[in-house]
Amino acid sequence: MSRIQSTFDTLKSQHKKALVPYITAGDPHPKWTVELMHTLVKHGADMIELGVPFSDPMADGPVIQRASERALVHKMGLRKVLEMVGEFRKTDAHTPIVLMGYANPIEAMGIAQFTQLSKQMGVDGVLTVDYPPEECGAFNQALSAAGIDSIFLLSPTTEPARTDLIAQQATGFLYYVSLKGVTGAANLDIEEVKKRVAEIKTKTHLPIGVGFGVKDAATAKSVAAIADAVVVGSRMVLTIEASNEDNLIENVSKLMQELRTAIDAS
Numbered sequence: 001m002s003r004i005q006s007t008f009d010t011l012k013s014q015h016k017k018a019l020v021p022y023i024t025a026g027d028p029h030p031k032w033t034v035e036l037m038h039t040l041v042k043h044g045a046d047m048i049e050l051g052v053p054f055s056d057p058m059a060d061g062p063v064i065q066r067a068s069e070r071a072l073v074h075k076m077g078l079r080k081v082l083e084m085v086g087e088f089r090k091t092d093a094h095t096p097i098v099l100m101g102y103a104n105p106i107e108a109m110g111i112a113q114f115t116q117l118s119k120q121m122g123v124d125g126v127l128t129v130d131y132p133p134e135e136c137g138a139f140n141q142a143l144s145a146a147g148i149d150s151i152f153l154l155s156p157t158t159e160p161a162r163t164d165l166i167a168q169q170a171t172g173f174l175y176y177v178s179l180k181g182v183t184g185a186a187n188l189d190i191e192e193v194k195k196r197v198a199e200i201k202t203k204t205h206l207p208i209g210v211g212f213g214v215k216d217a218a219t220a221k222s223v224a225a226i227a228d229a230v231v232v233g234s235r236m237v238l239t240i241e242a243s244n245e246d247n248l249i250e251n252v253s254k255l256m257q258e259l260r261t262a263i264d265a266s
């Protein structure tokens with residue numbers, strides 16, 4: 001059983017929902033990433049979505065784009081991100097890590113080497129924004145052979161037939177984008193999200209995570225009432241951006257505590 005499935009099973013038995021914070025590897029500086037990962041877990045993260053910095057993103061809004069730019073200044077690349085996961089694994093063998101990124105760095109490294117290193121370093125899932133389900137059969141097979149889950153995005157505009165196709169290929173969980181647009185772009189319509197999540201659940205037994213529009217604890221609480229996982233990206237990265245070396249860990253810890261309390265109260 002994968003760490004992702006095990007985590008969701010445990011949470012379900014406890015009548016709890018997963019809190020999945022996102023940070024960009026290397027932001028605000030590579031020296032902070034592993035410590036931030038441990039801080040997220042210490043203060044309530046059930047799994048971590050770790051962004052791979054990329055120069056030409058399609059799904060990321062301006063907040064996460066700036067995080068990638070800060071990381072790329074320090075020459076962050078896919079191999080360094082995987083090494084950070086390996087460093088994290090030295091003291092945390094339990095928390096699932098999902099890489100979020102784009103196909104270009106994976107293709108540049110080579111799928112075989114990427115999956116081998118990901119398995120070696122302890123990656124649990126991969127979400128690749130621009131690998132469409134119609135064209136990623138070989139990639140999914142490589143991930144499956146390595147015991148790594150393939151996470152897919154579903155959006156408000158995903159048609160039923162394509163939802164079926166994605167549900168057939170996905171493992172781990174499905175990630176529903178709560179709004180039209182990029183990360184952090186607008187306020188979500190919780191009733192519409194509730195409707196769409198219910199529709200998706202008729203097509204899959206996988207857990208459903210919701211993200212892209214979770215801006216605060218109140219939104220996180222509302223999403224936790226209808227989904228299996230709450231993904232918090234731009235709000236987390238904005239907190240990192242607004243911090244300095246003296247208060248970075250404190251500010252991230254405070255936000256995590258607020259989110260955890262809200263989700264557990266849903």
